[in-house]
Amino acid sequence: MSVLTSADQADSADSADSAATVDLGPAAALACRECGERFPLGPIFACASCFGPLEVAYDLPGGDPEELRRRIESGPNNIWRYAPLLPVPADVAEHPNLNPGCTPLVRADRLAAELGVTGGLYVKDDSGNPTHSFKDRVVANALEAARAFGFTTLSCSSTGNLAGAVGAAAARAGLRSCVFIPHDLEQGKVVMAAVYGGELVAIEGTYDDVNRFCSELIGDPIGEGWGFVNVNLRPYYAEGSKTLAYEICEQLGWELPDQLVIPIASGSQLTKIDKGLKELIQLGLVADRPYKIFGAQAEGCSPVSRAFKDGHDVVRPVKPNTIAKSLAIGNPADGPYVLDIARRTGGAVEDVTDEEVVTAIKLLARTEGIFAETAGGVTLGVTRKLLAAGVLDPAATTVVLNTGDGLKTLDAVAGTTGPSATIRPNLDSFREAGLA
Amino acid sequence: MSVLTSADQADSADSADSAATVDLGPAAALACRECGERFPLGPIFACASCFGPLEVAYDLPGGDPEELRRRIESGPNNIWRYAPLLPVPADVAEHPNLNPGCTPLVRADRLAAELGVTGGLYVKDDSGNPTHSFKDRVVANALEAARAFGFTTLSCSSTGNLAGAVGAAAARAGLRSCVFIPHDLEQGKVVMAAVYGGELVAIEGTYDDVNRFCSELIGDPIGEGWGFVNVNLRPYYAEGSKTLAYEICEQLGWELPDQLVIPIASGSQLTKIDKGLKELIQLGLVADRPYKIFGAQAEGCSPVSRAFKDGHDVVRPVKPNTIAKSLAIGNPADGPYVLDIARRTGGAVEDVTDEEVVTAIKLLARTEGIFAETAGGVTLGVTRKLLAAGVLDPAATTVVLNTGDGLKTLDAVAGTTGPSATIRPNLDSFREAGLA
Numbered sequence: 001m002s003v004l005t006s007a008d009q010a011d012s013a014d015s016a017d018s019a020a021t022v023d024l025g026p027a028a029a030l031a032c033r034e035c036g037e038r039f040p041l042g043p044i045f046a047c048a049s050c051f052g053p054l055e056v057a058y059d060l061p062g063g064d065p066e067e068l069r070r071r072i073e074s075g076p077n078n079i080w081r082y083a084p085l086l087p088v089p090a091d092v093a094e095h096p097n098l099n100p101g102c103t104p105l106v107r108a109d110r111l112a113a114e115l116g117v118t119g120g121l122y123v124k125d126d127s128g129n130p131t132h133s134f135k136d137r138v139v140a141n142a143l144e145a146a147r148a149f150g151f152t153t154l155s156c157s158s159t160g161n162l163a164g165a166v167g168a169a170a171a172r173a174g175l176r177s178c179v180f181i182p183h184d185l186e187q188g189k190v191v192m193a194a195v196y197g198g199e200l201v202a203i204e205g206t207y208d209d210v211n212r213f214c215s216e217l218i219g220d221p222i223g224e225g226w227g228f229v230n231v232n233l234r235p236y237y238a239e240g241s242k243t244l245a246y247e248i249c250e251q252l253g254w255e256l257p258d259q260l261v262i263p264i265a266s267g268s269q270l271t272k273i274d275k276g277l278k279e280l281i282q283l284g285l286v287a288d289r290p291y292k293i294f295g296a297q298a299e300g301c302s303p304v305s306r307a308f309k310d311g312h313d314v315v316r317p318v319k320p321n322t323i324a325k326s327l328a329i330g331n332p333a334d335g336p337y338v339l340d341i342a343r344r345t346g347g348a349v350e351d352v353t354d355e356e357v358v359t360a361i362k363l364l365a366r367t368e369g370i371f372a373e374t375a376g377g378v379t380l381g382v383t384r385k386l387l388a389a390g391v392l393d394p395a396a397t398t399v400v401l402n403t404g405d406g407l408k409t410l411d412a413v414a415g416t417t418g419p420s421a422t423i424r425p426n427l428d429s430f431r432e433a434g435l436a
Numbered sequence: 437m438s439v440l441t442s443a444d445q446a447d448s449a450d451s452a453d454s455a456a457t458v459d460l461g462p463a464a465a466l467a468c469r470e471c472g473e474r475f476p477l478g479p480i481f482a483c484a485s486c487f488g489p490l491e492v493a494y495d496l497p498g499g500d501p502e503e504l505r506r507r508i509e510s511g512p513n514n515i516w517r518y519a520p521l522l523p524v525p526a527d528v529a530e531h532p533n534l535n536p537g538c539t540p541l542v543r544a545d546r547l548a549a550e551l552g553v554t555g556g557l558y559v560k561d562d563s564g565n566p567t568h569s570f571k572d573r574v575v576a577n578a579l580e581a582a583r584a585f586g587f588t589t590l591s592c593s594s595t596g597n598l599a600g601a602v603g604a605a606a607a608r609a610g611l612r613s614c615v616f617i618p619h620d621l622e623q624g625k626v627v628m629a630a631v632y633g634g635e636l637v638a639i640e641g642t643y644d645d646v647n648r649f650c651s652e653l654i655g656d657p658i659g660e661g662w663g664f665v666n667v668n669l670r671p672y673y674a675e676g677s678k679t680l681a682y683e684i685c686e687q688l689g690w691e692l693p694d695q696l697v698i699p700i701a702s703g704s705q706l707t708k709i710d711k712g713l714k715e716l717i718q719l720g721l722v723a724d725r726p727y728k729i730f731g732a733q734a735e736g737c738s739p740v741s742r743a744f745k746d747g748h749d750v751v752r753p754v755k756p757n758t759i760a761k762s763l764a765i766g767n768p769a770d771g772p773y774v775l776d777i778a779r780r781t782g783g784a785v786e787d788v789t790d791e792e793v794v795t796a797i798k799l800l801a802r803t804e805g806i807f808a809e810t811a812g813g814v815t816l817g818v819t820r821k822l823l824a825a826g827v828l829d830p831a832a833t834t835v836v837l838n839t840g841d842g843l844k845t846l847d848a849v850a851g852t853t854g855p856s857a858t859i860r861p862n863l864d865s866f867r868e869a870g871l872a
Contacts, residue, residue, distance in 0.1 A: 077513060077538070096545065098805055102513070104535065104566075110610055128564065130540075130805070132843070168805030174546055178871065183858055191846050194853045197802030199871050202855040213861040220863055222872040366633030369534055369566070369604030407568070407843045410627050417630045419638040422619055425649040427656055435614065435635050436658040 022148045026061065027087035030054040030235055033337070041087075043149050043232040053333065054235045056087045058279075065284035069254060072246075077102045079137055079243040085279060086243070087236045088144040096172050097143055098165075100136035101243050103128035105251035105399070110367040115387055119258065119395040123380075124248055125370055125402050131192075132405035133326075133373070134269065135165035138240035139229055143169050145236035146227035153178055153226045154198075155217075157210040160189040161326055161404055166229055167196035178226070180210050188408065207328075241269040245276025248399050249286050256280075256291045258396035261383045263375045263403055264295045264304050264349070265327045267334030274341045293341050294392065295349035296382035298322035298374075302351035304335045308342060309349075315339070323354045323412050324374040326404060348391050352381035360384060361406065361413055371406030379403075458584045462497065463523035466490040466671055469773070477523075479585050479668040489769065490671045492523045494715075501720035505690060508682075513538045515573055515679040521715060522679070523672045524580040532608050533579055534601075536572035537679050539564035541687035541835070546803040551823055555694065555831040559816075560684055561806055561838050567628075568841035569762075569809070570705065571601035574676035578665035579605050581672035587663035589614055590634075591653075593646040594666075596625040597762055597840055602665055603632035614662070616646050624844065643764075677705040681712025684835050685722050692716075692727045694832035697819045699811045699839055700731045700740050700785070701763045703770030710777045729777050730828065731785035732818035734758035734810075738787035740771045744778060745785075751775070759790045759848050760810040762840060784827050788817035796820060797842065797849055807842030815839075 022041045029038040034052025045054050061068055061084050068084070075081030079101030080093040093099070104125045112121035129136040139162070146154055154170040154177045156162050163179045170177030177198030181190070182205065194200040203210045217223040218232055229237045249256060256277060262270040274293055280286045297305045300322030307315045315335030320328035332338070342349050352360070357374055360381035364370050372380070383400050386392040406413070421433035430436060458477045465474040470488025481490050497504055497520050504520065511517030515537030516529040529535070540561045548557035565572040575598070582590055590606040590613045592598050599615045606613035613634030617626070618641065630636040639646045653659040654668055665673045685692060692713060698706045710729055716722045733741045736758030739751045751771030756764035768774070778785050788796070793810055796817035800806050808816070819836050822828040842849070857869035866872060 096543075099540065109532065110608075125566075128566070130561075130564070131807075132568070164807075168801075168807070170805075171802055172546075172805035181855075183855075187850060188843070188846055190855065191850050191853050192807065192843065194855065195798065195801045195807050195842065195849055196805055197798065199856045200854070201866070201869070201871065202858040203861050204858065205861045209861040213863075213866075216863055217866070222863065222866070362631065362633065365604075365631045366607055369606075369608035369632055371567075371600075371604070371628065371631055405843075406631065407624070407628065407841075410624055413631055414623060414627050417627050418636070419617075419619075419626065419630065420635045422638040422640065425639050425641045425645040427652060427658065430637070430649075430653070430658070433637070435637065 023089045024087040024145065024148055024236070025089050026058045026084060027056045028059045029057045031057040043145070043151070043227065045232060045234045056235050056239050058085070060085065060279065060283060068283060069285055072250070079140060079240070082243055082246045085246065086141060087239050088141060089148070092144055095144070095147065096174065097140050098130040098136050098169050098172055100129040100140055102247060105248060106368060106370065108368050111364065114363065114367055115384060117387065117394045117398060119393070120397040122257070122399045123364070123368060123370060123402055124244060124399055126244070127370070127372065127402060127405035131164045131168050132408065133161040133165065134241070134244065134403040135161045136169070137243050138237045139165040139169045141240035142227065142229035142233040142237035143173055145233045146175070149227065151225055151227035152176060155179060155214070155226050155228045156230050157207070157214045158193070159185065159207050159325055160408065162230065163189070163193035163200070167193055167198045170198055171196040180214055182207050182210055186411070188410070192408070238268045238272055241272035242276030242279070244269070244401070245273045246280065249277070249280055252397070254286050256286050256289060257399045259292045259294065259392055259398040261294045261296055261379050261398070261400045263327055263379045263401060264297050264332060264338055265329045267304060267332045267338040270295055271334050271337045271341060290346070292345045292347040294347040294382070294386060295338050295342055296379040297349065297351040298324040298327055298357060298378050299351045299353045301328045301330060303330065304332060304338050305349045305351040307335065308339055313339060324357060324378045326373065326375045327378060348386065350382045350386055352378060352385055356381040356385070358412055358416065364402070365406070370402060372402040373404035373406050373409040374412050375404050376402035377412070459525045460523040460581065460584055460672070461525050462494045462520060463492045464495045465493045467493040479581070479587070479663065481668055481670045492671050492675050494521070496521065496715065496719060504719060505721055508686070515576060515676070518679055518682045521682065522577060523675050524577060525584070528580055531580070531583065532610065533576050534566040534572050534605050534608055536565045536576050538683060541684060542804060542806065544804050547800065550799065550803055551820060553823065553830045553834060555829070556833040558693070558835045559800070559804060559806060559838055560680065560835055562680070563806070563808065563838060563841035567597070567600045567604050568844065569597040569601065570677070570680065570839040571597045572605070573679050574673045575601040575605045575665055577676035578663065578669040578673035579609055581669045582611070582663035585663065587661055588612060589662045591615060591650070591662050591664045592666050593643070593650045594629070595621065595643050595761055596844065598666065599625070599629035599636070603629055603634050606634055607632040616650055618643050618646055622847070628844070674704045674708055677708035678712030678715070680705070680837070681709045682716065685713070685716055688833070690722050692722050692725060693835045695728045695730065695828055695834040697730045697732055697815050697834065697836045699763055699815045699837060700733050700768060700774055701765045703740060703768045703774040706731055707770050707773045707777060726782070728781045728783040730783040730818070730822060731774050731778055732815040733785065733787040734760040734763055734793060734814050735787045735789045737764045737766060739766065740768055740774050741785045741787040743771065744775055749775060759845070760793055760814045762809065762811045763814060784822065786818045786822055788814060788821055792817040792821070794848055794852065800838070801842070806838060808838040809840035809842050809845045810848050811840050812838035813848070
């Protein structure tokens with residue numbers, strides 16, 4: 001993808017509201033993650049000086065942590081309870097949006113027993129979001145930025161979950177949406193992307209082609225007034241993943257877990273969860289103590305895992321080939337930051353085969369009644385592998401993320417999941433089946 | 437289905453815990469809905485005297501409504517906050533279960549504008565439950581009864597949503613499950629029913645055949661220790677639908693809505709929502725004022741709507757033929773009670789064609805970003821029809837139920853939902869498509 005910098009995008013920013021008057025709550029500026037240079041809030045995502053990625057810098061609320069905790073606890077039962085820590089205006093909960101978040105943190109005792117975990121095992125089940133993936137969190141944040149910048153069309157490139165999340169969010173908000181997908185997606189994902197009534201454009205090409213086309217579009221007059229959630233709104237969008245960190249700690253009674261296992265696609269989610277945990281410590285909302293972050297990939301798309309094992313700081317792109325399509329990003333933008341976090345916290349990055357993914361999906365369903373999408377299978381599969389290898393501590397409090405819903409990736413298990421028996425409607429036939 | 441009475445089922449009850457020592461919280465007895473005769477709590481569902489259906493009778497908490505309201509509001513963020521009003525033990529929230537409920541009540545202003553509703557229109561979106569349908573509510577209540585009666589296998593007959601809900605609930609609880617389905621279900625529903633690892637038995641026959649077989653099984657020694665959520669646990673199971681009434685009123689700020697539109701399958705959900713509203717009035721949790729209940733059916737399975745329009749008290753069974761398969765019960769057990777409630781409250785029962793169902797699914801998706809299953813399309817379609825006919829009051833506060841998830845009934849919209857355009861990955865091709 002070509003890199004648009006803050007300078008290149010001045011026109012685009014000017015066409016919307018002036019960045020100077022933008023109210024995105026505690027968000028104070030965009031800061032380059034590489035050189036630290038700061039820019040006014042606007043629809044930009046790359047540093048004009050060094051081309052590094054921009055992220056949101058805050059004036060976080062000071063004062064008594066107990067008071068902030070009470071303020072959060074008395075807030076709405078969705079991500080907007082954390083509005084004081086997000087790039088959104090204070091009245092965000094009044095804006096029509098999907099109100100994602102506050103998904104269950106499931107205490108998974110039966111799964112823990114099978115895996116030999118004694119320190120407390122939890123599954124953060126983000127299939128409970130409105131369109132059944134964690135994407136609702138990030139899109140909800142991008143939507144507020146789109147409103148602030150005066151964008152009238154919400155857009156993205158996607159292979160599935162994101163398309164549905166953007167279509168639904170734009171519908172609720174009354175914005176136009178125009179979503180771009182590769183032409184050869186599964187019918188289920190196409191229906192989910194199209195049903196919300198926005199424009200859905202199929203592109204004759206790969207996901208990379210779709211991405212490149214979206215970058216072209218942003219630079220063209222056609223793209224004026226368009227907010228691409230994962231391109232020119234990316235700094236705001238990405239912050240939505242911090243809410244996973246906030247919720248996990250609040251649900252644990254304002255405690256940090258010892259270990260978190262997080263899937264890696266672009267790596268953004270993992271880095272933002274780390275950012276969220278550090279903010280909670282900084283604000284005194286949780287006691288400061290060490291935590292370890294582990295990253296999970298599918299073997300068929302494991303560039304970060306490979307780099308971790310080889311001791312490299314850079315990630316060598318790969319051509320993805322895995323059933324975990326929502327994680328199939330061969331050139332993960334945040335790969336180097338993931339490596340840094342895994343190493344700094346004493347975690348690791350590991351990968352599992354597609355067979356292990358399917359086994360893990362079924363294990364989670366059988367022990368906890370949670371039907372995860374393939375990304376969830378990757379994360380639990382890696383958890384299992386790292387426990388067996390003695391890398392994850394079974395006596396530590398461990399949180400595993402399930403970021404999506406098995407209903408969207410039925411094919412992964414359909415071939416090996418079906419009736420135990422087919423019988424005639426009588427007792428003899430049932431007895432013969434040997435299930436009685 | 438053959439009717440098992442309290443007398444017939446004495447053996448089955450004896451094989452489990454004694455009914456006399458059962459702790460199901462405020463549940464005091466089972467009472468016949470026809471003759472009022474009372475029976476001790478047990479796995480029975482039909483009156484020994486008159487064969488009428490049994491339902492749970494309570495010793496509801498007395499005292500200060502404010503205190504009860506506070507107790508509920510400080511409870512868990514799921515149906516167990518209403519444990520004092522349900523047939524479950526006080527410590528139910530500690531038992532491993534799916535913790536359904538507290539799904540969004542969406543203020544649907546964009547939908548209201550399209551339909552001309554000015555009094556406030558809300559969608560109660562039960563696709564937010566763990567297995568994405570309202571069935572998680574009823575199964576969670578049946579599970580507590582199964583535990584109380586010492587059952588070790590959770591079972592049901594189902595055509596889809598219920599199978600998944602039972603499979604998942606049993607997995608979380610560590611119970612065996614054995615679910616019976618017709619052999620010709622869609623693959624998606626079969627996968628969802630099987631993935632939780634319980635026994636799934638396909639029956640060569642129709643849903644009616646499956647039901648008849650389950651009744652045989654309950655009377656046979658094989659069925660000893662089996663709790664069929666929608667047969668011998670039905671009185672407890674059905675109470676789960678009351679939580680929809682509780683949540684709607686609490687989410688409206690402890691107010692009754694003026695009008696509710698509710699889908700009809702067996703009719704149980706509608707009658708239990710009415711029961712829940714009456715309990716809230718009785719307990720002083722909401723101010724007593726009139727409300728109207730409207731029932732929704734698909735034209736291809738509209739026996740209750742037909743009886744309502746014809747002014748009959750009895751419901752004449754039909755052979756279902758509609759895309760709204762989760763509502764396709766041709767001989768709805770609670771039909772007469774539904775007719776009574778619709779007439780008593782000043783409501784109505786109406787039906788819509790499959791085309792109107794699809795139109796309503798798309799309308800809800802386009803205006804509010806909610807992708808409903810066909811049952812939700814039926815309910816919104818009927819809402820629209822009754823508004824156009826002047827039967828529903830547009831100036832009144834109206835709540836429409838969406839009981840399930842569009843991902844489970846993709847076929848309903850797949851044929852008419854797809855990309856706006858397919859283009860090559862360049863700006864010229866996009867311009868030619870006329871979407872810029």
